Amino acid sequence: MNSLEERPAHRHPGNLWQGLDTLQLLLVALAGLVVLVAVTRMTTASPADPEAAVVFGVLVALGELFRMVMPGNREVAPIATAGALGYALLDTVGGVPAHQSPLQVVAVVAIGMFAGSLPHFAVGGAPRLDEMARRLLIIALVALCFRPVADSGLGWGPVLVLMGCAVVASCFLDVTVAAVIRSGAVRARFGIVLRDEIGAKLPLCAATGATAMLIAVATSVMGLAALLIFTAPILVTQFAFRRYAGIRATYLQTVRALSRVTEVGGYVETGHSRRVSGLSVAMGRELGMSEEELLELEYAALMHDIGQLSLGDPIPGGATVLASPREQRRIAELGAEVIKQTGVLDRVAYIVERQCDPYRSADQPAPPLASRIIKAANAYDDLVGDSTDRDRGAAVLERLRLDSAAEYDPTVVEALGRAVDRHPVRF
Amino acid sequence: MRGGLRGGLRGGLPLAAWAYVGGVVAVATALIVTGSFASLDWRALAVLAVLFLVCDSAPALLNVERARVTLSFSASLASVVLLGPLGAALIGACAVVTGQRILAPVKRLFNGAQFALSGYAAGMVFECFGGDRVRPGHSDWVEQSIGPFVGALVTFVVVNLLLITGVLLLSRQATWREMLREGAQLAPGFLGYGMFGLLIAGLWPAVNGFAAVLVLLPLFVARWAFEQTRAQQQAHGATLAALCQAVETKDYYTRGHSERVSRGSVMIAQEIGMRSDRVEAIRYAGMLHDVGKLGVPTKVLQKSGPLTEEELAAIQLHPMRGLEIVREIGFLDEALAGIMHHHERMSGRGYPMGLAGEEIPEFARVISVADAFDAMTSDRSYRGARSIEEAVAELRRCAGEDFDPMMVEAFVRALDSVGWDPPKPVTLPEDDVVETTQQDHDDPTVPLRVAGEVGRA
Numbered sequence: 001m002n003s004l005e006e007r008p009a010h011r012h013p014g015n016l017w018q019g020l021d022t023l024q025l026l027l028v029a030l031a032g033l034v035v036l037v038a039v040t041r042m043t044t045a046s047p048a049d050p051e052a053a054v055v056f057g058v059l060v061a062l063g064e065l066f067r068m069v070m071p072g073n074r075e076v077a078p079i080a081t082a083g084a085l086g087y088a089l090l091d092t093v094g095g096v097p098a099h100q101s102p103l104q105v106v107a108v109v110a111i112g113m114f115a116g117s118l119p120h121f122a123v124g125g126a127p128r129l130d131e132m133a134r135r136l137l138i139i140a141l142v143a144l145c146f147r148p149v150a151d152s153g154l155g156w157g158p159v160l161v162l163m164g165c166a167v168v169a170s171c172f173l174d175v176t177v178a179a180v181i182r183s184g185a186v187r188a189r190f191g192i193v194l195r196d197e198i199g200a201k202l203p204l205c206a207a208t209g210a211t212a213m214l215i216a217v218a219t220s221v222m223g224l225a226a227l228l229i230f231t232a233p234i235l236v237t238q239f240a241f242r243r244y245a246g247i248r249a250t251y252l253q254t255v256r257a258l259s260r261v262t263e264v265g266g267y268v269e270t271g272h273s274r275r276v277s278g279l280s281v282a283m284g285r286e287l288g289m290s291e292e293e294l295l296e297l298e299y300a301a302l303m304h305d306i307g308q309l310s311l312g313d314p315i316p317g318g319a320t321v322l323a324s325p326r327e328q329r330r331i332a333e334l335g336a337e338v339i340k341q342t343g344v345l346d347r348v349a350y351i352v353e354r355q356c357d358p359y360r361s362a363d364q365p366a367p368p369l370a371s372r373i374i375k376a377a378n379a380y381d382d383l384v385g386d387s388t389d390r391d392r393g394a395a396v397l398e399r400l401r402l403d404s405a406a407e408y409d410p411t412v413v414e415a416l417g418r419a420v421d422r423h424p425v426r427f
Numbered sequence: 428m429r430g431g432l433r434g435g436l437r438g439g440l441p442l443a444a445w446a447y448v449g450g451v452v453a454v455a456t457a458l459i460v461t462g463s464f465a466s467l468d469w470r471a472l473a474v475l476a477v478l479f480l481v482c483d484s485a486p487a488l489l490n491v492e493r494a495r496v497t498l499s500f501s502a503s504l505a506s507v508v509l510l511g512p513l514g515a516a517l518i519g520a521c522a523v524v525t526g527q528r529i530l531a532p533v534k535r536l537f538n539g540a541q542f543a544l545s546g547y548a549a550g551m552v553f554e555c556f557g558g559d560r561v562r563p564g565h566s567d568w569v570e571q572s573i574g575p576f577v578g579a580l581v582t583f584v585v586v587n588l589l590l591i592t593g594v595l596l597l598s599r600q601a602t603w604r605e606m607l608r609e610g611a612q613l614a615p616g617f618l619g620y621g622m623f624g625l626l627i628a629g630l631w632p633a634v635n636g637f638a639a640v641l642v643l644l645p646l647f648v649a650r651w652a653f654e655q656t657r658a659q660q661q662a663h664g665a666t667l668a669a670l671c672q673a674v675e676t677k678d679y680y681t682r683g684h685s686e687r688v689s690r691g692s693v694m695i696a697q698e699i700g701m702r703s704d705r706v707e708a709i710r711y712a713g714m715l716h717d718v719g720k721l722g723v724p725t726k727v728l729q730k731s732g733p734l735t736e737e738e739l740a741a742i743q744l745h746p747m748r749g750l751e752i753v754r755e756i757g758f759l760d761e762a763l764a765g766i767m768h769h770h771e772r773m774s775g776r777g778y779p780m781g782l783a784g785e786e787i788p789e790f791a792r793v794i795s796v797a798d799a800f801d802a803m804t805s806d807r808s809y810r811g812a813r814s815i816e817e818a819v820a821e822l823r824r825c826a827g828e829d830f831d832p833m834m835v836e837a838f839v840r841a842l843d844s845v846g847w848d849p850p851k852p853v854t855l856p857e858d859d860v861v862e863t864t865q866q867d868h869d870d871p872t873v874p875l876r877v878a879g880e881v882g883r884a
Contacts, residue, residue: 156633203652207645214630214641221633225569230626233645236619240652246757247659253756254663258670258718260752265721309673309721341669344662 023184024130027177031133034140038106048099052090055224057112059083059231064116066238071248072200072291074178075131078241080116082208082234084109084135085170086215088143089163091150094223099151105143110136134177142170156217163216167209175201187422188285196291207237252298259302267308271386277301279377280370282419283412287369297370300351304374307335307352328356359409372409376400376416379408393420440533444597448537451590455540458547459520462513471509474636476521478502482643483525485650498643500617503546504624505639507579508558508572509631512550519543541590549583568629580621584614671714674721678728679853680807680867681717687850689713691797692790694841695834699793705761709790712762716769716794717869719749728866731809739875742868743778746770765790769798770868772829792831796822796838799830802869806853809873815847825871 047053063080070076088105090098100108113136117127146166149159178201179194186193211234218226259273280301284294308331323331336353339345354367355374366372383396397417404410440448483499506518519542523535558575588610595601601609623642630638671685692713696706720728723745727738734742750767768782768791775783803818813821819839826832868875 160634160637203648207648210641210644214626217630217633217638217641218626222568222629225567226629229569229573229622232622232626233642233649237645237649237652240649240656244652244656244659247656247663250757251659251663251666254667255670257753257756258667261670261674261718261721264719264748264752266724303670306670306673310676338669338673341672342662342665344665 021184023181028129028133031136034106035110038103041103042107047104052093053108056083056087057108060109060112061116064113065119068242068245070245075128078204078208078238079234082211084139085212088139089146089216090219092220102143102147106140109139138170138174142166163213167212171205171209186285189288192288192290255299255302262305262308268305272381273302275381276377280373283373283415286415286418296348300348300370301374303339304352304355306338307331310334332356358407360406372412376408376412440598447593447597452536452540455543459516467514472514475502475506475518478639479518479521498646500620501623504621505627507549507553508628512547515546515550516543519546545583545586548586549579552582553579576625584617667714674718683850684801685714687801688797692793694845695793695838698837698841708762712765712790713794715753716766718752719745722748747779761790764788765794769794773831774828792834796830796834798869799871802867804849807867
């Protein structure tokens with residue numbers, strides 16, 4: 001969990017359960033149970049309108065096949081979700097009333113999701129059971145609530161309103177459950193995680209919900225052939241978001257890779273920038289930073305030593321904590337200068353600029369939280385290095401505590417202690 | 428084009444263009460005025476007109492220099508199906524009052540008229556193919572109306588492009604070749620967005636204007652994502668450039684080298700007709716090609732006089748160090764190969780692998796030409812910059828032996844058409860003794876020398 005956008009997409013199939021906490025296990029178990037009941041029921045009772053079931057199942061499978069990972073390591077499958085919601089909301093097929101029970105909806109969607117995941121399995125990518133379970137359970141809930149409405153024979157007006165309510169409710173349920181799980185996994189405060197989750201998912205949720213209603217209405221009016229062309233808008237959306245996720249990932253990779261130039265140039269120890277950034281992000285989470293702030297913190301931490309490039313000769317051993325305060329300030333200013341050149345990372349530049357300022361100072365305001373975090377993380381890493389000796393780590397923490405109040409922010413040092421405790425294996 | 432002549436129709440028009448615009452407006456007005464309004468669905472017309480104006484005022488999904496594609500295109504095509512030729516013409520005429528930006532009255536008038544004509548023509552084709560006999564909202568509607576609809580859509584796009592081409596040609600603001608290229612770029616977008624019109628029309632009988640909301644919402648979200656993507660791409664490019672610049676700040680003589688090699692590589696790539704995504708990749712590869720030089724100890728670069736074997740090896744290792752740094756970036760593999768092999772020579776005497784001729788990756792052959800050219804046309808501590816002509820002559824002399832002749836010729840052609848800004852002469856700060864680089868591994872005219880040997884690199 002030392003980075004925002006690490007992709008554990010290639011967990012091996014053998015480790016399917018690894019990394020799931022109790023909450024996630026509970027969710028998966030619940031989904032499994034629902035699927036079991038639904039599929040058993042399907043095999044005993046003959047399904048209503050098998051043709052529609054097959055077509056929607058195929059749509060869900062295709063959507064799962066093209067699922068993607070959004071920034072913040074969120075797995076989404078917009079096409080599958082829209083198709084599944086559409087099936088749950090469907091009230092007639094080309095004028096003929098549809099009578100699929102909620103259990104049938106669950107069974108069709110589950111089979112589709114499973115079929116769509118098979119190719120991922122084949123190439124060695126394990127599915128993320130908790131994400132799939134969440135998507136499935138939400139569909140199940142929508143089906144349970146909406147199927148009676150669909151069978152009641154109301155006019156388009158009220159049905160559309162109820163559909164809208166169901167779709168909006170499913171969106172909010174989705175982000176809430178995701179936030180609960182995430183706040184457990186990264187140990188961040190629920191409110192902050194929920195806000196991040198809404199910010200990250202709302203546009204996609206809106207698009208998915210609108211398409212679900214579109215599919216339901218179109219199929220009701222024009223039959224199953226409509227499904228072919230009415231998924232076109234969500235295809236465009238998916239394409240757009242895939243590109244967005246791609247460039248976000250590339251950007252982070254670029255900054256990470258180029259932060260290593262200081263190592264190659266012999267200015268800092270190997271792995272220093274990355275360890276500092278990992279530690280900083282963990283501390284930022286402890287201190288309740290939002291995702292956007294964490295990303296800026298990560299960029300700043302990765303590039304905090306970039307100013308050293310402008311120095312003629314590397315500082316011996318590269319440890320800035322041992323350099324004179326004037327030299328430290330000079331490196332910070334040079335680094336900020338470099339980052340300002342980008343024209344887009346002004347806040348990151350400011351964080352880097354203030355990274356070595358003392359917490360309490362008579363003549364200037366306290367540096368931003370991110371700078372205080374980097375200052376502590378940098379000092380810790382300079383003194384501990386890539387050593388895994390716990391005693392040494394504890395001794396360094398003690399030294400930083402003694403310096404805190406004037407040099408380091410005491411709450412930040414405490415967060416550092418907790419972050420180090422939690423990840424005994426070095427970043 | 429569609430959605431309006433953005434920058435087009437500057438200032439005074441030639442007489443022929445005025446006549447053309449007048450003719451188009453007159454035909455459109457005549458068609459609308461003589462039409463029979465009896466069977467028109469005024470409510471649908473009003474809703475679609477509002478939709479058209481809203482979409483047309485929103486930022487575009489696709490921007491080309493002279494044209495923009497907005498979602499109002501979907502509204503136009505929906506009106507073809509729902510309202511017939513006359514209704515479509517009326518919707519098109521709404522472009523006269525579009526709120527997108529302050530357009531000159533003549534442009535507004537022309538846009539409105541040409542949309543009206545496009546809509547009318549598309550409506551006629553739709554009727555000819557029998558599209559109007561199947562009312563939307565029936566179960567087999569999709570199968571029956573898709574053929575006529577595609578016919579109408581193609582007609583709309585073709586008439587639209589032809590009318591615009593006419594005015595731009597007559598006012599001498601574009602050539603046939605430019606118009607063909609832009610048309611080819613825009614056509615897929617037009618056709619794609621037009622298809623959404625069919626979706627809106629198909630749902631209209633059931634849910635009226637709400638159909639448009641359902642269809643267009645995902646598309647507006649997509650537009651938002653495209654915008655974000657573009658912002659991130661720009662940020663990414665800027666960050667990359669800034670970091671590369673940071674790497675070379677230490678050396679007064681090679682400042683800006685990465686940036687210029689990147690520019691030169693892109694010039695060659697475009698000249699030999701590379702695909703646009705590969706051009707993008709080579710832009711980054713050119714920028715990052717020397718990032719591994721940071722791993723070369725400064726004292727080696729600043730040493731004047733022959734190098735020892737070890738020092739030469741340190742310099743020759745830099746492409747590999749560079750690769751080590753950038754390997755993790757989710758690049759095209761090709762860009763990595765370009766960075767790693769940019770010092771290979773056609774004769775096989777380069778480094779690090781000693782590849783020869785076609786074995787050398789295309790990217791590397793491109794970058795090496797731009798790299799050597801910039802080294803020659805820049806000031807060095809041991810010599811002044813050479814002129815562009817001298818450098819070109821040197822590139823030609825080494826073509827075949829060191830450089831790929833095809834790349835050299837492509838670069839020369841690009842230099843002729845685009846030109847080149849050589850770096851400004853270097854002025855060293857006067858205050859102290861500046862340590863400067865004495866060794867330039869990129870300069871083909873001054874090979875690196877090893878103690879005890881002559882002329883080896």
